[in-house]
Amino acid sequence: MKKLMVTIFGSTGDLSMRKLLPALSRLIVEDQITKEIEIIAVGRRAFSNDDYRDYVQKNKNSDFDINTLKDVLTYYELNIDELSDYKKLKDYIDQKTNEDTVKLFYLAVAPELFPTISKNLGESHLVKKDHFNDRIIFEKPFGHSLDSANEIKKLLWQSFSEKQIYRIDHYLGKAMIQNIIMVRFANRIFEEIWHNRSIKKVQIIVKETDSILSRGAYYDKSGALIDMVQSHLLQMLSLVAMEVPLSYQSEDLKNEKVKVLDQIRFDQNVKLFGQYKGYLEEKDVHNQSKTETFVFLKAYVDTPRFKGVPFYLMTGKKLDVKASYIMIEFEETNEQRKWNLPLSTNKLYIKIDPLDGVSLVLNSKVPNLKDEVEQVELDFCSACRDVGNRVEAYQKLLLDSIEGHKTLFARWDEIEKSWTKIDELKKTNSNLYVYEDYEDLKNKIKREFNEEI
Amino acid sequence: MKKLMVTIFGSTGDLSMRKLLPALSRLIVEDQITKEIEIIAVGRRAFSNDDYRDYVQKNKNSDFDINTLKDVLTYYELNIDELSDYKKLKDYIDQKTNEDTVKLFYLAVAPELFPTISKNLGESHLVKKDHFNDRIIFEKPFGHSLDSANEIKKLLWQSFSEKQIYRIDHYLGKAMIQNIIMVRFANRIFEEIWHNRSIKKVQIIVKETDSILSRGAYYDKSGALIDMVQSHLLQMLSLVAMEVPLSYQSEDLKNEKVKVLDQIRFDQNVKLFGQYKGYLEEKDVHNQSKTETFVFLKAYVDTPRFKGVPFYLMTGKKLDVKASYIMIEFEETNEQRKWNLPLSTNKLYIKIDPLDGVSLVLNSKVPNLKDEVEQVELDFCSACRDVGNRVEAYQKLLLDSIEGHKTLFARWDEIEKSWTKIDELKKTNSNLYVYEDYEDLKNKIKREFNEEI
Numbered sequence: 041m042k043k044l045m046v047t048i049f050g051s052t053g054d055l056s057m058r059k060l061l062p063a064l065s066r067l068i069v070e071d072q073i074t075k076e077i078e079i080i081a082v083g084r085r086a087f088s089n090d091d092y093r094d095y096v097q098k099n100k101n102s103d104f105d106i107n108t109l110k111d112v113l114t115y116y117e118l119n120i121d122e123l124s125d126y127k128k129l130k131d132y133i134d135q136k137t138n139e140d141t142v143k144l145f146y147l148a149v150a151p152e153l154f155p156t157i158s159k160n161l162g163e164s165h166l167v168k169k170d171h172f173n174d175r176i177i178f179e180k181p182f183g184h185s186l187d188s189a190n191e192i193k194k195l196l197w198q199s200f201s202e203k204q205i206y207r208i209d210h211y212l213g214k215a216m217i218q219n220i221i222m223v224r225f226a227n228r229i230f231e232e233i234w235h236n237r238s239i240k241k242v243q244i245i246v247k248e249t250d251s252i253l254s255r256g257a258y259y260d261k262s263g264a265l266i267d268m269v270q271s272h273l274l275q276m277l278s279l280v281a282m283e284v285p286l287s288y289q290s291e292d293l294k295n296e297k298v299k300v301l302d303q304i305r306f307d308q309n310v311k312l313f314g315q316y317k318g319y320l321e322e323k324d325v326h327n328q329s330k331t332e333t334f335v336f337l338k339a340y341v342d343t344p345r346f347k348g349v350p351f352y353l354m355t356g357k358k359l360d361v362k363a364s365y366i367m368i369e370f371e372e373t374n375e376q377r378k379w380n381l382p383l384s385t386n387k388l389y390i391k392i393d394p395l396d397g398v399s400l401v402l403n404s405k406v407p408n409l410k411d412e413v414e415q416v417e418l419d420f421c422s423a424c425r426d427v428g429n430r431v432e433a434y435q436k437l438l439l440d441s442i443e444g445h446k447t448l449f450a451r452w453d454e455i456e457k458s459w460t461k462i463d464e465l466k467k468t469n470s471n472l473y474v475y476e477d478y479e480d481l482k483n484k485i486k487r488e489f490n491e492e493i
Numbered sequence: 494m495k496k497l498m499v500t501i502f503g504s505t506g507d508l509s510m511r512k513l514l515p516a517l518s519r520l521i522v523e524d525q526i527t528k529e530i531e532i533i534a535v536g537r538r539a540f541s542n543d544d545y546r547d548y549v550q551k552n553k554n555s556d557f558d559i560n561t562l563k564d565v566l567t568y569y570e571l572n573i574d575e576l577s578d579y580k581k582l583k584d585y586i587d588q589k590t591n592e593d594t595v596k597l598f599y600l601a602v603a604p605e606l607f608p609t610i611s612k613n614l615g616e617s618h619l620v621k622k623d624h625f626n627d628r629i630i631f632e633k634p635f636g637h638s639l640d641s642a643n644e645i646k647k648l649l650w651q652s653f654s655e656k657q658i659y660r661i662d663h664y665l666g667k668a669m670i671q672n673i674i675m676v677r678f679a680n681r682i683f684e685e686i687w688h689n690r691s692i693k694k695v696q697i698i699v700k701e702t703d704s705i706l707s708r709g710a711y712y713d714k715s716g717a718l719i720d721m722v723q724s725h726l727l728q729m730l731s732l733v734a735m736e737v738p739l740s741y742q743s744e745d746l747k748n749e750k751v752k753v754l755d756q757i758r759f760d761q762n763v764k765l766f767g768q769y770k771g772y773l774e775e776k777d778v779h780n781q782s783k784t785e786t787f788v789f790l791k792a793y794v795d796t797p798r799f800k801g802v803p804f805y806l807m808t809g810k811k812l813d814v815k816a817s818y819i820m821i822e823f824e825e826t827n828e829q830r831k832w833n834l835p836l837s838t839n840k841l842y843i844k845i846d847p848l849d850g851v852s853l854v855l856n857s858k859v860p861n862l863k864d865e866v867e868q869v870e871l872d873f874c875s876a877c878r879d880v881g882n883r884v885e886a887y888q889k890l891l892l893d894s895i896e897g898h899k900t901l902f903a904r905w906d907e908i909e910k911s912w913t914k915i916d917e918l919k920k921t922n923s924n925l926y927v928y929e930d931y932e933d934l935k936n937k938i939k940r941e942f943n944e945e946i
Contacts, residue, residue, distance in 0.1 A: 072862060215860035225828035226856040226866055229839045232686050288832040288864070375678035379741040386682045396860070400871055403679040404851060407668035407875050409525060409892050411741070413679055418853055418871035422860050439862050 042173070043141040044077040044442060045133060047166075049120065049157055050148035051081030052095060055179070059210075060148060061096060061113075062104035063434035069108050072435075073442055078136060079113045082129070087115045120149075120157055126164035133166065140173065144441060147178040154178060155195050162199025170201050177206040177441055180271045181262060182450070185466075186459035193452055206441045207450040211272040213433025215422065216396040218448070220279040220366065221293070223390060223398060230388070233370065236349045240385060243367040243493075244276050246355040246393075247478075250362075251316070252333065256324030263331040265313075268355040270462045274301060275450070276366055277351055281341045290447040294454060301457035303342045306465050307350075310338035310489045314475045316358040330472055333357040336485055336493065337465070354493060360478035364393035376403075384415050397421040495626070496594040497530040497895060498586060500619075502573065502610055503601035504534030505548060508632070512663075513601060514549060514566075515557035516887035522561050525892055531589060532566045535582070540568045573602075573610055579617035586619065593626065597894060600631035607631060608648050615652025623654050630659040630894055633724045634715060635903070638919075639912035646905055659894045660903040664725040666886025668875065669849040671901070673732040673819070674746070676843060676851060683841070686823065689802045693838060696820040696946075697729050699808040699846075700931075703815075704769065705786065709777030716784040718766075721808040723915045727754060728903070729819055730804055734794045743900040747907060754910035756795045759918050760803075763791035763942045767928045769811040783925055786810040789938055789946065790918070807946060813931035817846035829856075837868050850874040 046064065048056055067073045081092055092115035097106050116132070118125040137143065145167060147157055158176065161167045167174040176196070183189030196205055211217060224230055233239070246268055252259040259267065275297075282296035314334030320327050334356030341351060370386040377383070387401040399419040406412040440448055475481050485491050499517065501509055520526045534545055545568035550559050569585070571578040590596065598620060600610055611629065614620045620627040629649075636642030649658055664670060677683055686692070699721055705712040712720065728750075735749035767787030773780050787809030794804060823839040830836070840854040852872040859865040893901055928934050938944050 215858060218864075219858040219860075222834075222856060222858040222866055225826055225832070226834050227839050228691055228823040228826050229682055229686055229841075229853075229855075231826040231828070232691055233682055238681055238685055284828065288828075288834075370681040373678055373681050373684040375684070375737065375741075379678070381675075381679050381741075386680050388682075398855065398857060398869070398871065400682075400853065402682075402851065402873070403675060404873070404875070405668060405672040405675040407672075407849070409889055411671075413675055416851070416873045416875075418851065418873045420855070420857070420869045420871045422857070422869075436862055 042074065043137065044074050045080070045137050045141050045143045046077065046146065047080045047082060047116075047129075047133070047144065048146045048148055049082050049153075050146075051083045051092070051115070052085065052099075053148050055148040056081070057096065057099045058102055059432070059434040060146060060438070061100065061106075061109065062102040063432055063438050065104045065106075065108045066432070066435050067439060067442075068112070072439055077112050079109065080129075080133070081113060081115045082118045083115065084117065084119060086117055089113070089115050091115070120153060120160070123160050123163055126160045126166055130164050130166045142442060142444075143167070143174045145174075145176045147176065151178075151181055151192075154192060158196055158199050167200055167204065169199060169204075172203055172444070174200075175204050175206055175441060175444075176200055177208060179208045179210070180450075181266060182207055182271075182455045183459065184262060184266055186456065186463050189455055189459050193455075202452055203446075205449075205452075206446070207455070208437055209271050209275060209448075209450055210433045210437065211392075212275060212448040212450075213435075213437040214392055214396070215436075216390055216392045216398075217276065217279070219398070220276070220390055221288070223388075224280075225284065235345045236347055238370055239346070239349050240369045240371045241349060242277075242280055242351045242369070243365075244273050244280070244351065244353050245367070246272060246364045247359040248355075248357050248362055249359060251358055252319070252322055252325075254323065256322045259333075260325045260329050260331050264333055264335045264355055264357070265462060265466070269335055269337070269353060270458050271450075273353045273355060274304070274458045274461070275454075277304070277339070277341075277353065278454075280366060280368070281343070281346050281351070283343070283345060290445065293447055294451045298451070298453045298457055300341055300343065301454060301461065304351075304461050305340045305342055306461065307338040307340065308468050310336075310491060311465070311470055312336040312473060312481070312485060312488070313470055314356060314473045314481055314484075316356075317474050317476055332472060334359070334473075334475060334481060336481070338489075338491070352491070352493065356481070358477070359481075362394055364391075366390040366392075382413050384413070395421055495527065496590065497527050498533070498590050498594050498596045499530065499599065500533045500535060500569075500582075500586070500597065501599045501601055502535050502606075503599075504536045504545070504568070505538065505552075506601050508601040509534070510549065510552045511555055512885070512887040513599060513891070514553065514559075514562065515555040516885055516891050518557045518559075518561045519885070519888050520892060520895075521565070525888075526895055530565050532562065533582075533586070534566060534568045535571045536568065537570065537572060539570055542566070542568050544568070573606060573613070576613050576616055579613045579619055583617050583619045595895060595897075596620070596627045598627075598629045600629065604631075604634055604645075607645060611649050611652050620653060620657065622652060622657075625656055625897070627653075628657050628659055628894060628897075629653055630661060632661045632663070633903075634719060635660055635724075635908045636912065637715060637719055639909065639916050642908055642912050646908075655905055656899075658902075658905075659899070660908065661890055662724050662728060662901075662903055663886045663890065664845075665728060665901040665903075666888075666890040667845055667849070668889075669843055669845045669851075670729065670732070671889075672851070673729070673843055674741070676841075677733075678737065688798045689800055691823055692799070692802050693822045693824045694802060695730075695733055695804045695822070696818075697726050697733070697804065697806050698820070699725060699817045700812040701808075701810050701815055702812060704811055705772070705775055705778075707776065709775050712786075713778045713782050713784050717786055717788045717808055717810070718915060718919070722788055722790070722806060723911050724903075726806045726808060727757070727911045727914070728907075730757070730792070730794070730806065731907075733819060733821070734796070734799050734804070736796070736798060743898060746900055747904045751904070751906045751910055753794055753796065754907060754914065757804075757914050758793045758795055759914065760791040760793065761921050763789075763944060764918070764923055765789040765926060765934070765938060765941070766923055767809060767926045767934055767937075769809075770927055770929055785925060787812070787928060787934060789934070791942075791944070805944070805946070809934070811930070812934075815847055817844075819843040819845075835866050837866070848874055
């Protein structure tokens with residue numbers, strides 16, 4: 041295994057405390073990555089290594105043991121606006137690495153800082169363009185519109201080539217999201233019926249019970265459409281609707297996903313933007329904010345495989361339950377109609393949260409004296425096994441970025457296509473409906489669009 | 494509901510004690526049939542009604558309450574060889590019934606007595622030919638070869654028309670056997686892939702751990718092929734392999750089942766007849782008996798739908814577990830081969846015994862850091878619900894015979910076709926393999942035919 045140098049910008053931030061350091065710790069403890077690793081925690085504070093470790097110890101809200109990182113973790117003070125600081129960091133890193141070392145630069149900072157940091161990373165030659173061992177990693181939001189995303193891209197592409205850029209959508213790190221591909225392509229019973237002659241509709245649902253909590257400053261500028269749909273939900277949709285990729289390799293998968301994103305057509309007559317009652321009183325929220333905390337959308341994917349099949353996307357805050365899943369509903373059989381059987385349909389659930397797994401709703405004979413049919417659920421709960429040993433999304437995503445597997449990271453054209461669709465949708469923005477609760481939204485959707493959710 | 498008169502021949506026998514009276518009791522208690530019912534227990538012994546009820550109380554090994562039948566159960570002494578006794582019984586019954594009364598005559602006696610009883614039932618006009626309210630019910634064996642079955646049929650047809658004859662195969666009364674039809678035709682995901690492009694193989698398995706127990710006298714004359722394959726296993730096979738029936742009605746279903754039975758072709762090179770070690774020492778078994786207690790067969794159904802798909806039939810005594818199920822194995826996907834994924838296949842289990850239900854084996858991503866695939870089982874256990882309130886096969890079968898639903902009863906041409914196939918198979922009978930246990934059989938089958946069971 042190649043030597044590994046992980047540099048984290050924003051090392052005192054929430055993401056580092058809660059996710060990155062614990063994930064790196066587990067990768068080391070579980071022997072998933074090389075022992076020859078060094079982690080440089082970059083920050084503006086004048087910390088010694090001990091100070092930083094104490095800080096982590098105090099601020100981590102995960103059960104990882106900071107001592108597992110003792111020998112590999114170094115704190116490095118840096119002013120992110122100062123090019124000379126980056127040059128010094130380069131000298132420091134150069135002493136410890138060679139051409140073969142994999143160097144990850146994780147931007148665990150607010151997106152406003154991406155331009156400055158990426159410019160300095162490039163100009164200081166900390167990250168050499170086209171040198172694929174030098175990798176830059178950051179999280180969504182990837183802009184807030186096609187234009188802004190384009191600007192960020194241009195900036196990044198000045199210093200790095202696309203292959204060096206790892207855009208993290210932590211949702212894609214979840215096991216069941218990756219499982220969509222396996223469910224579709226490693227199961228004959230699904231592979232063969234995965235098309236519009238058999239699939240009646242698709243639902244992609246991410247329901248939350250929480251409010252926006254303390255994230256008002258960020259959330260009020262983005263809203264559910266940008267925060268959830270542009271990224272997570274459209275990614276899920278493209279995995280469900282894509283054609284068979286040439287191979288299981290990242291680029292082939294992405295080629296197919298991009299084609300789907302390009303073919304999405306939102307039904308402008310069936311969409312609801314909602315805002316929960318009380319949102320305007322939340323901390324850091326503008327008191328006349330029009331930001332939506334709920335979105336319900338109906339879309340079509342105009343490919344031969346899925347033409348005519350409605351895709352329902354729904355996500356929101358303060359709903360009835362925390363639940364994240366994809367539901368594929370199949371058509372009735374000919375015999376159900378001809379024989380006057382109940383028209384209950386087969387449904388495949390790919391469950392992501394809170395308990396991940398797969399389940400299938402089938403029709404079965406009621407084991408009684410009559411010829412009655414009932415729906416039964418065949419369930420496989422993945423999360424119900426090996427409790428306590430779950431793979432965290434970040435662990436998977438970090439490992440993949442170390443190993444150079446880009447399947448779970450968003451390529452630029454995916455971002456571009458999804459923003460194009462979101463921008464189109466926003467142009468015809470509908471009124472904002474202030475909702476009491478999920479029941480209220482359900483009734484509204486039933487009333488207004490005659491759709492069941 | 495029409496008035497109901499149930500006459501049981503063999504009313505002191507095992508079947509009456511264990512199955513028929515308890516099933517009738519439950520039908521009455523659960524209000525499934527008319528209150529205007531009378532049960533005549535026919536026997537040769539000189540019992541009073543009280544004697545008979547005492548006898549039942551002593552000999553029943555089921556938890557039913559004889560008092561539930563107190564008001565409707567009458568004992569009637571009759572010599573089955575005496576036509577005059579039948580005539581007297583007719584006078585007795587005539588007093589209590591009219592043209593509209595449904596009259597069931599259940600022959601719960603040894604098959605050797607069928608000819609005598611059916612002849613006398615006809616000649617005494619207890620059962621009037623073509624009068625569909627008059628019904629005669631009996632159990633397998635329906636002969637021991639095509640010739641003998643034909644003889645019985647001729648005899649029966651002299652006195653009754655086919656529509657009056659209810660041939661009970663108690664296996665068909667089991668909820669999950671009836672469920673095969675629902676699984677196939679009320680589930681789009683199965684309906685659409687139920688053919689030889691998607692189905693790789695089918696197994697029909699009835700494994701028992703018991704020996705022949707005290708049934709030597711009967712068993713030694715029949716053996717596993719006649720006792721199990723000709724009836725139960727071929728019935729299951731025909732339900733799995735049949736074309737879509739025109740309707741869910743009995744005659745349409747049977748038309749399709751018969752076509753399948755006609756198209757079965759046994760692979761003469763892959764079959765094993767076994768006899769468990771110690772069988773020759775069993776009570777009432779001939780000490781040089783060649784009767785098989787185990788059968789393993791490979792068959793094809795030469796219809797466009799199933800051509801080329803092997804059907805494995807296996808049944809036997811003294812095997813590893815008590816288990817009865819149908820397993821449909823599907824093909825791998827194209828992608829499994831192209832992407833070098835494990836070639837594990839989808840499998841649908843329709844479980845009949847000991848716990849009935851449906852389960853499905855799928856491929857799923859292992860929720861770990863690697864792109865590994867594992868098999869997971871999605872399970873629905875029907876038997877795990879409403880314990881203590883299970884419908885007994887006989888309850889269902891009696892109800893259907895009362896209501897004139899013939900779906901679960903074998904029509905003559907089904908019997909005829911299955912005997913034709915069994916006779917063909919017997920003509921090329923193979924050697925008898927004396928087996929220690931299931932492991933022994935498994936190894937033998939692997940060695941000799943290179944087949945896995």
